[in-house]
Amino acid sequence: MALKGSGLGLRRGMLDDLSALTSKDVDFLEVAPENWIGVGGRYGKAFRAFTERFPFACHGLSLSIGSSDDLDIEFVKSVKQFLDTHGIETYSEHLSYCSHNGHMYDLMPIPFSLDAARYVADRVKQVQDIIHRPLILENVSTYAMLGDGMSELEFMKEVIQRSGCKMLLDVNNVYVNATNHKFNPDEYIQSLPSNSIEYLHIAGHFDEAEDLLVDTHGADVKPQVWALLKLAYECHGVLPTLLERDFNLPTVTELLSEVNLIKQYQQEASNERQLA
């Protein structure tokens, strides 16, 4: 099922709280396949009940597309099987690496360069051959920049262009990185290739310092980030958008009211596009 509208990340600890969720509340849900592959018992059963009722996206964590370690082909095949089993079309991952001589379970910044972009694009193609669909890569928050000075925007565009992959545009990560590495977030969003953007993420962050933000997914979305969402819709169309909230979880009502805000922005942007 293709995605549309507004979505919410589904976490294992929230399954009971969200059991009464309907399509009036959200249009789609998202999970990390690494948390659900091979999971049976009560969680597997509850998960199946959700995948039968809602369109889903898979947002992976362990692919480590940017790593100098070899790709885990068996893992990619397992993801493909999982997608097929649950009828999930959308598989996104992070333009990052999370392993070096072993898995480290969080995201490290790829050292940017043209050669690195080529290297990553080759791996993306390998993955796409296995999963039989475009891989969707998300711009990740970073707190350090390595590489030869190539910008994140150039790197992302290079990987997309060389591999034919799609993009998951995380507007909070754009804001965080624009602050952390001093670039213009509006220009970043405006410069992206519209046809390549598949869907969006939005989330909250933590202000470590005025010039250093941390992508915690543990707070309400900031006004400046809502503004970037609006800009993204203006530039690239009203794309499906998911709210990510992983820590300091509020009540379901509060979560859904933030999802509702997404819907409002989408409605406004649609109206404006119709008037234009």
Added chain:
Amino acid sequence: MNANLRKFKQDQQGFSDHIRSAEQSEAISGIEDRRLNIYRELFFNNVEGFVSSTFPVLHELFNDEQWDQLVRDFFVTHKCETPYFLEISEEFLQYLEHSKLDFLPAFSYQLAHWEWMELFADVAETNDVSEERSEIHLSDQLTTNDCTWNVGYDFSVQKISADFVPEEPETTFLIVHRDADLSVGFIEINPLSMLLFEQLKGNETQSVETLLSSIAKQQGIELDVIMNGGLEIIRQWGQLGLLKAC
């Protein structure tokens, strides 16, 4: 691999080494320490979270400094192979089995294994679902269903807590079972019952009567005693939903 990719690999080696252990690796020039610190903390706290959520009893046996040292040693020295988050606990178990830290009690690995069993049983993908058998006959050909798991330990791991730390070993046999409502429970059994359970587990064609007779013979115990006692236990297990037809 060309020179640029070699540098690419070296950069990743240096960065990941630094995240694992700032003390044991080289500094990374050109990057503020407060930025590197964000990575160090995010990565370590993430792993610590996974470990402490699966091993809460083990956690409560140590003070903060010891726990930090334990998780850090795992984080720095153990190469994790699994891409799956729920299996990080298995990686920790593997580490614990060979850990050289001197403050670990003798029962540490077995306690952790017991705690891991609960997670394992909760999420295992099996074809069977537990079904109650209210009647057992001597002629029944029974085996155990796939939602039961038997384990043996040298310590009474199921009793351990911050308030009860065993000084001496105590051989302990336990059966973990996932019920029809998918909740996980366990029972403690004696060595003879454990033997019976294992016979049932591997059983494909033998009747209850045959199984009990061979146990009586093997163990040199009176047939009557085994028949009555054994049948009673099998009935209990049937009611708990641990058994199915061969």
